[in-house]
Amino acid sequence: MLIKSKVLKRFLKRKSSLVGGIIIIIFILVAIFGPYLTSRNPLDIDLRNTYQKPNRDNWLGTDNLGRDTLTRLIYGARITLIISFTSVFLGTLVGLILGVIAGYYGGLIDNILMRTTDILLAFPGLLLAIAIVAILGSGIMNTMLAIAFYSIPYIARIVRGVVISIKGLEYIQACEVIGCSNFITIINHIIPNSMSQVIVNTTLNLGTAILTSSALSFLGLGVQPPHPEWGAMLSTARDVMRTTPIAALIPGVAITLVVLSFSLVGDGLRDALDPRLKNN
Amino acid sequence: MVKGNRYIYLTLLILSVFFLISVSSLAQSAKSKDVLVYGTSTDAATLDPHVQNDSHSEQIVAMLYNTLVKFEPDGKIVPDLAENWSVSEDNLTWTFKLKKGVKFHNGKEMTANDVKGTYDRFLAEDADATRLLAKNLTQMFKSVDVIDDYTVSITTKSPYGPMLSLLSNRTLAIMDPDVIAKYGASTGDFVESSIGTGAFKIVEWKKDEEIVVERFEDYFDEKAKLQKVIIRTIPEAASRVIALETGEIDMTNQFPAEDLQRLKNNPNITVRMTPSVGARLFRFGCNNPIISNTLVRRAIIYAIDRQAIIDGMFPGMAYPSTCSLTPVVWGYTNLGVIDQDLEKSKSLLAEAGYPNGFKTKIVTTPRYEKGVELAEVLSAQLSMVGIDAEIEVLEWSVLLPLWMGVTPEVFDQPIFIMGAGTSMMDADGGLRGLYTTTDTGTNERNYGFYSNAEVDKLIFAAMQETNPDKRLELYKRALEILYLEDPMGIMLFDTYNRTASVSSLQGVETNGVGMTYFERIYFE
Numbered sequence: 042m043l044i045k046s047k048v049l050k051r052f053l054k055r056k057s058s059l060v061g062g063i064i065i066i067i068f069i070l071v072a073i074f075g076p077y078l079t080s081r082n083p084l085d086i087d088l089r090n091t092y093q094k095p096n097r098d099n100w101l102g103t104d105n106l107g108r109d110t111l112t113r114l115i116y117g118a119r120i121t122l123i124i125s126f127t128s129v130f131l132g133t134l135v136g137l138i139l140g141v142i143a144g145y146y147g148g149l150i151d152n153i154l155m156r157t158t159d160i161l162l163a164f165p166g167l168l169l170a171i172a173i174v175a176i177l178g179s180g181i182m183n184t185m186l187a188i189a190f191y192s193i194p195y196i197a198r199i200v201r202g203v204v205i206s207i208k209g210l211e212y213i214q215a216c217e218v219i220g221c222s223n224f225i226t227i228i229n230h231i232i233p234n235s236m237s238q239v240i241v242n243t244t245l246n247l248g249t250a251i252l253t254s255s256a257l258s259f260l261g262l263g264v265q266p267p268h269p270e271w272g273a274m275l276s277t278a279r280d281v282m283r284t285t286p287i288a289a290l291i292p293g294v295a296i297t298l299v300v301l302s303f304s305l306v307g308d309g310l311r312d313a314l315d316p317r318l319k320n321n
Numbered sequence: 322m323v324k325g326n327r328y329i330y331l332t333l334l335i336l337s338v339f340f341l342i343s344v345s346s347l348a349q350s351a352k353s354k355d356v357l358v359y360g361t362s363t364d365a366a367t368l369d370p371h372v373q374n375d376s377h378s379e380q381i382v383a384m385l386y387n388t389l390v391k392f393e394p395d396g397k398i399v400p401d402l403a404e405n406w407s408v409s410e411d412n413l414t415w416t417f418k419l420k421k422g423v424k425f426h427n428g429k430e431m432t433a434n435d436v437k438g439t440y441d442r443f444l445a446e447d448a449d450a451t452r453l454l455a456k457n458l459t460q461m462f463k464s465v466d467v468i469d470d471y472t473v474s475i476t477t478k479s480p481y482g483p484m485l486s487l488l489s490n491r492t493l494a495i496m497d498p499d500v501i502a503k504y505g506a507s508t509g510d511f512v513e514s515s516i517g518t519g520a521f522k523i524v525e526w527k528k529d530e531e532i533v534v535e536r537f538e539d540y541f542d543e544k545a546k547l548q549k550v551i552i553r554t555i556p557e558a559a560s561r562v563i564a565l566e567t568g569e570i571d572m573t574n575q576f577p578a579e580d581l582q583r584l585k586n587n588p589n590i591t592v593r594m595t596p597s598v599g600a601r602l603f604r605f606g607c608n609n610p611i612i613s614n615t616l617v618r619r620a621i622i623y624a625i626d627r628q629a630i631i632d633g634m635f636p637g638m639a640y641p642s643t644c645s646l647t648p649v650v651w652g653y654t655n656l657g658v659i660d661q662d663l664e665k666s667k668s669l670l671a672e673a674g675y676p677n678g679f680k681t682k683i684v685t686t687p688r689y690e691k692g693v694e695l696a697e698v699l700s701a702q703l704s705m706v707g708i709d710a711e712i713e714v715l716e717w718s719v720l721l722p723l724w725m726g727v728t729p730e731v732f733d734q735p736i737f738i739m740g741a742g743t744s745m746m747d748a749d750g751g752l753r754g755l756y757t758t759t760d761t762g763t764n765e766r767n768y769g770f771y772s773n774a775e776v777d778k779l780i781f782a783a784m785q786e787t788n789p790d791k792r793l794e795l796y797k798r799a800l801e802i803l804y805l806e807d808p809m810g811i812m813l814f815d816t817y818n819r820t821a822s823v824s825s826l827q828g829v830e831t832n833g834v835g836m837t838y839f840e841r842i843y844f845e
Contacts, residue, residue: 086701088626088633092579105694107633179714261687266712267697277694281579282559 051313058309061302068299072122075115083108083116083269092285101291105277110291113269117292120181120270121299125250128185132192133243139193140200141227141235145208155201158194166191170253174262184263188250199242203235237314244310248303255296271296354844355548357826360561360570364529364554369509370494370517371443371455376835379491379744380574381552383836384534385426386494386517389417389436390485394595394830394838396649396746398485402431402495402518412480412787413463419471423541425497426522433473438498440465440475452506455492457754457766458745461784479785482792486651486747491836520545520840529554546828546843565590565821572822572829574837577690578638584821591824594817596649598751598833599742600642603683603699604769604810606737608729611681616673618808621736623669624706626661630698631814634691638819642812645741645752645803649833652748652783652796656804659812666706678707684737688717692738699736699811710736726763729770737769739810744834748796753780756809771809776802 052058071078087107095102101110143154161169173187207213208231216226255272257263264270271292278288365378370386373379391401403417423431442448443456444465450456463476477484487493496508497516504514515523518541521534532552536545553570555561558577564570566587576584584590605612605621612618627641641658648655670676681703685696693714700710715723723734743750757780758772759765776799783795803809818835828841 084701086698088629088698091633105634105691106697261693261714261716265714266693267700280559280577283563284579284583 048313052309055309055312057305058313061305061309064298064302065306068118068302069122071115072118075119079109079112079115081109081112083113084267085109092281092288094285094287102285102287104274104288105281108269110274110288113274114271114291114295117269117271117274117295120264120268121251121254124181124185124188124254124264125247128188128254129192129243129246129250131185131189132246133196133239135189136193136196137200137232137239140197141204141231143197144201144204145223145227145231147205151201154197158197161191161194162198164191166249167253167256170257171260171262174257179257179262179265181264181268184254184257187257188253191253192246192250195246196239196242199238200235203238204231207231207234241307241311241314244303245307248300248307251296251303252300354825355546356551357547357549357572357839357842357844358551358553358570359839360553360555360564360573362554362556362558362561362575365532365552367509368515368523370491370496371453372509373492374454379834380836381523381532381534382491382494382517383519384521384550384839385515385519385523386491386496387423387519388491388494389488392489392746392832392834392836394832396651396833398489401489402436406485408484413478414474414476415484416468416472416474419473420541421471423518424539425518426516426537427497427500428539429497429499431495431497431518432470433467434470435498436473436495437465437467438501439496440493442496442498442501458487458490458492458750480787482784482787482789483651483745483747483749486745486750490745490750492744521550540840543840545840547839550839562821565823568823571826572820574818574820574831574835576819576821578635581637589824590821591826591829592819592821593829593831594638594819595831596647596833597742597816597818597835598647598650598744598746599740599816599818599835600645600647601639601689601695601813601816602642602645602739602741602810603695603736603813604739605771605808606732606734606769607772607809608732608770609681609735611675611679612735614673615807616669617675617679619805620666620669620673620706621703621708622659622805622808622811623662623666624708625659625699625702625811625813627658627813629661630695634694634698635814635816639814639816642815644800645756645809645812646748646800647742647815647833650743650746650748650751652751652793652800654793654797654800656800659805661702663705670706670708675707678709680709680711681735682713682733683710684713684715684720684734686715686717686720686738688720689738689740695813696738724764724768726765728763732764732768732770734769736811739768742834746833748792748800749780749784752796752799752803753784756780756803769809773802773807775799776807 085108090103090107091105093099093103099109104110139154143151169191170187173190174183177183177186213230216230254263258270258272259276264273274292275289282289361377363377365381366375367373367378368382368385370382373382387402389401389403390398393399402419402423404420406415406417408415419433425431443453444462448456461477461479461481463478466474468474500514500516501508508514512523512526520537520540522537523534525533534550536548555564561573562576562580565573585592605618607613631639643658644653644656646653683696683700685692687693696712700712703710754766756767756771757777759767764770779795779799783792786792786795818831820829820831820837822829825845826842827845828843830841831837
């Protein structure tokens with residue numbers, strides 16, 4: 042408990058992480074309570090009101106089919122949240138398991154797993170995601186799978202490194218001496234002690250996941266129309282960048298803000314959880 | 322000392338940069354006014370007339386090759402390679418007198434043998450019909466015979482009314498058979514294998530970047546006014562418009578609806594729009610159990626508000642369809658705009674047994690202008706009568722194989738986007754094959770498996786009819802069925818051919834097919 046409050050204190054001391062944290066909380070709240078914030082339907086088309094500038098009825102203007110941009114932004118937050126959290130959770134879970142197995146058991150199994158991740162890491166992340174979507178087809182579900190898949194090698198690699206460094210420590214040797222099974226050692230000691238690294242990377246990954254899902258939708262491979270998704274909104278607004286720049290600006294700023302916030306929070310967490318600082 | 326040297330180098334560097342800038346700006350101002358830079362969205366896929374199947378390739382084919390007869394901008398058919406022609410009593414044999422002194426770009430003279438050699442390429446039994454589009458179009462040809470060096474005759478199996486329209490099609494352009502023999506399947510794939518008789522000859526082709534053509538000095542007809550045309554590929558619509566506004570290109574044929582007003586207001590730019598053969602529609606996949614019901618299809622066409630779509634998405638760039646063909650196509654009949662009538666639509670649905678609507682799917686592609694947005698609007702409008710249509714967006718390269726030569730068991734597109742427009746500007750090209758029943762088990766060019774016995778009968782009767790009035794009557798009846806009674810698709814709107822160019826550019830003429838006559842263009 043003492044340690045945790047210290048971590049929190051250290052985290053809050055960094056102003057940038059604090060700001061990032063607040064933005065993320067707002068983002069999550071908007072995503073969860075979105076439908077209560079607006080009475081409009083994000084799919085309501087009004088072809089007589091396309092590309093309106095912000096006004097009293099449409100606070101952030103309307104898009105190419107006259108749909109309210111604010112409403113779409115709010116509903117888009119929900120899709121973005123679901124995609125990023127689900128995919129990162131899935132990716133982290135699998136990556137964690139593979140990383141622990143590779144790091145703890147070592148030998149041939151480690152070799153096979155790590156060479157496989159090397160191969161996957163050789164692909165640029167987005168390219169890998171595009172390839173997966175091309176095979177599975179587009180849509181929310183497949184976008185999540187694609188992002189989850191490409192984040193596996195990153196997590197697996199980090200976890201393996203941490204596990205190897207923990208494995209040599211006395212308390213693990215103590216576990217072996219008192220006859221703990223491998224399973225118990227892993228569950229009770231290895232995983233909890235590598236968690237801080239995992240948390241930091243998961244946070245940073247959330248930002249990347251949002252960026253990737255937006256990129257996929259921007260390219261028309263991710264979330265399918267008419268669902269509001271920030272990347273897709275940006276993509277359609279691109280055609281009118283010169284006449285109605287605000288249409289592209291709004292989803293662009295939203296993506297940037299949220300991704301930046303996750304990076305800031307991730308950095309803040311890394312510093313706060315750094316074991317070297319624990320005793321300061 | 323070392324430090325001093327550095328300054329000298331720095332000064333030299335800055336000077337050389339200035340020098341380069343001034344040289345390049347000099348080059349800019351010295352740009353002679355007989356070179357046209359033309360911006361297009363897509364590079365030509367092939368310059369083989371018999372194979373090309375998209376307007377971008379066709380435009381360049383039109384610059385490089387000639388046909389026996391050709392369309393004027395107003396749709397009138399005039400001599401091109403042929404000087405005059407006659408048709409036999411039984412309407413089966415067409416005899417063409419060719420112009421003398423016509424040269425290919427390689428210097429060879431074009432004679433009747435070349436016409437026969439060209440046509441025999443796709444008339445051959447073993448010609449690959451899926452690659453050589455021309456084969457399908459010339460099903461009714463029996464033989465092509467050389468009478469003397471400058472006379473050639475075409476014999477058909479049955480009388481064929483729109484023969485001259487068919488021969489005006491760039492797909493039947495005359496090539497050098499020696500070139501075909503030499504390059505085979507790679508004919509039209511690079512500069513050396515793209516030899517025609519046209520007003521321009523190709524000199525350079527950097528794939529997906531630019532094609533350079535130059536005036537052909539030995540052209541048999543009036544020589545091109547421009548010395549050189551550079552066709553530059555600029556995929557992004559917004560970049561193309563910017564390029565035009567900044568003078569990087571002189572002309573383009575495609576720009577987004579959002580830019581229309583701004584371009585029109587720009588005193589340095591002239592926008593030209595002419596009615597085209599092109600129409601935007603969503604076709605029905607009649608192999609689908611629900612969509613196969615005529616009542617359902619009729620219900621759907623009344624659920625759509627076409628004017629709202631045009632006003633909201635294509636203001637000033639389209640007008641509502643009034644038939645399954647556009648007004649510039651021979652055989653067109655004005656059957657009126659289908660207005661949105663939700664009550665009628667709902668009652669038709671109820672009559673069909675779907676009072677609460679049904680679930681279906683709209684397949685679309687971003688390749689067509691605002692293809693995805695159109696599907697979104699259609700889906701929203703269909704939801705007003707209870708039809709729940711999900712949208713599937715496919716890339717062009719994925720979509721094409723799903724359309725062509727598939728069986729009804731495989732084809733899964735109840736409602737799908739389509740661009741229609743016949744290059745021969747005749748109802749025969751716009752209807753036969755597209756809406757006539759196929760007997761091979763696959764859809765061939767009738768992607769949506771449309772089948773109506775009466776329509777089949779009418780279209781084939783009209784094809785063989787040589788009396789224009791009687792042909793018109795037959796098409797009128799066929800169109801009534803296709804457009805209203807047993808709809809083949811949701812006709813949305815007809816489009817304009819549009820070009821935007823710098824105002825100093827004159828003589829820009831575009832025909833209904835969308836082909837611009839580049840040889841007539843000049844700078845003021």
